[in-house]
Amino acid sequence: MTVVDVRRLAVGYDGREILHDVSMSVRAGEVVAVLGANGSGKSTLIRAILGLVPPMRGGIDLFGVPQRRFREWARVGYVPQRLGAGSGVPATVGEVVASGRLARRGMFRPAGAADKAAVRSALQDVGLLDRIGDPVSTLSGGQQQRTLIARALTGRPDLLVLDEPTAGVDAASQEAFAAALGRFATDGGTIVLVLHELGPLRPLIGRTVVVHEGAIAHEGAPPEPAGHHADPGHDHVHPHADLAKAGICEWAPADRTAAP
């Protein structure tokens, strides 16, 4: 089954087109990483898939249904880039994660035993159960990201969409993150995520898609780590040396593979 089908999509903001002609599809159970230079439109593609930015042209189907008619949003979990520092909301970790159940249970029905169990299980999954009662503001950036993935997991989605979930996240959190995503994928979940570096997520990724100049410039299996690139700290995304050489993949030469 095709979970996400994007066809000849054009999207932009205020009439300025960012993505001109993007086609990609993701089958059930796939884990697809979206790569590309800063500003290439990766987040815009993710937002379009989630229905947060309307298409200018082209079409998007979710679970075989045209997006404008799609209503089963509880099947889709979203992990945004950041919690939003200084949002001023003194929510606890447990409350943030519980908010991921709202789409499932409806806004006005009180949380039941199943909701509470799902929250605890999702927090257990990301290694933060002991922080359930703490304000999220007291967590590190990586722990906040883990809270967001627990929030997405607690809604028991079929599709998880994540926007640079590991950017600037400490190694322990990245590992916990990778483990939680791995369990989700093993259980048959579908994942689309924007990444700068494959890092500990590399073993999970089945396919990479490179966005460049508003279109998909390359699609393929993730690169195997080789030589010094396999060393810790050198696990950077540079699968497309040919694109880099041709000058159409500007992020590839900008990675830090040349560092000692």
Ligand SMILES: Nc1ncnc2c1ncn2[C@@H]1O[C@H](COP(=O)(O)OP(=O)(O)OP(=O)(O)O)[C@@H](O)[C@H]1O
């Ligand atoms: N809400 C918005 N309104 C207007 N322009 C926007 C908006 N969001 C993004 N853009 C512009 O769209 C382009 C693509 O941005 P987008 O965030 O999709 O890129 P990205 O590939 O995710 O970048 P990064 O890797 O830096 O997160 C950029 O030029 C950006 O300035």
